[in-house]
Amino acid sequence: MIAVGQRIPDAVLSELTADGLVEHQVRELFAQKKVVLFAVPGAFTPTCSNAHLPGFVALADEIKAKGVDLIVCVAVNDAFVMKAWGEQQNAAELLMLGDGNAAFTKALGLDLDxxxxxxxxxxxxxxxxxxxxxxxFNLDAPKAFEVSDAKTMLGKL
Structure with a gap:
């Protein structure tokens, strides 16, 4: 499992933009940037939609005011689902990226079957x-939502 002080693994995450599907090389995307990355078990799921993503949407300006260049939400969903979920949640200030085959999540050692x-x-x-x-690095216990929230991250910036 990834740990503080380690380099993020390289993988491809997908984004659906107005111009079509964009595949981002993670290391390239995060190079020379301060990034808040958070991951959820699935788009449109209850805790993710009612608390996790909305917290980052609500605090996006405060997080970016702390020198953060990007706020990235990742889920093991495709880019089409992530775009629709971001639109439904008014997440325009966030980068909504799909890890469709879970390659990034597995490379982090944070996959769950x-x-x-x-x-x-x-x-x-x-x-x-x-x-x-x-x-x-704030990792919640399985089925918990206690330390990966936006307020906790904001307090650590």
Missing amino acids: TGSFGGPRSRRYSMLIEDGVVRE
Whole structure:
């Protein structure tokens, strides 16, 4: 599992833009930037939609005022789902990225198999990444939402 002080693994995350599908190389996207990254088990799921994503939407300006260049939300969903969820949640200030095949999530060691309920998913976490290196890492216990929230991250910036 990824830890504070380690470099973020390289992988491809997808974004659906007005110009079409964009594939981002993670290391390139995060290079020379201060990034808040948070991951959710799935778009449109109850805790993710009612608390996790809305918290980052509500505090986006305050987080960016602390020198954060990007706030990134990742889920093991495709870019089409992530775009629709971001639009529904008014998440225009966030970068909504899909990890459709869970390659990034697995490279982090943060994958979770939910079986027939949803298959491979991500554990719930948030990270502060500076120039590709993890500086803060907040990992929630399975089925919990206690430390990966926006307010906790804001307090650590």
